[in-house]
Amino acid sequence: GAEDVLANDDGSLDVVTTPEAFASVKDALTQAGFDTEVAEVSYNAATLAELDRDTAEKLLRLVDVLDDLDDVQEVYHNADIADEILAELDA
Known part of the structure; x- marks a missing residue:
């Protein structure tokens, strides 16, 4: 898929994916034993x-x-x- 994983200073991870893959990525992370603090679909600008x-x-x-x-x-x-x-x- 088109996932990006960003490591944070506090040891947490941000996983960014497409809206279409959101549910399957979230389910895969849960099945792998990762706790989800926030899971949401939001808008990210293509250009800043x-x-x-x-x-x-x-x-x-x-x-x-x-x-x-x-x-x-x-x-x-x-x-x-x-x-x-x-x-x-x-x-």
């Missing part, structure tokens, strides 16, 4: 847009406002925000 600090700050404010709306279930974007900028904005 790198944002500077000011634009990143505006986007994150917009996402917060959208998240607070009762009718909004999920917010997706294609922003690529550098870790340094995120750390600066979280401070």
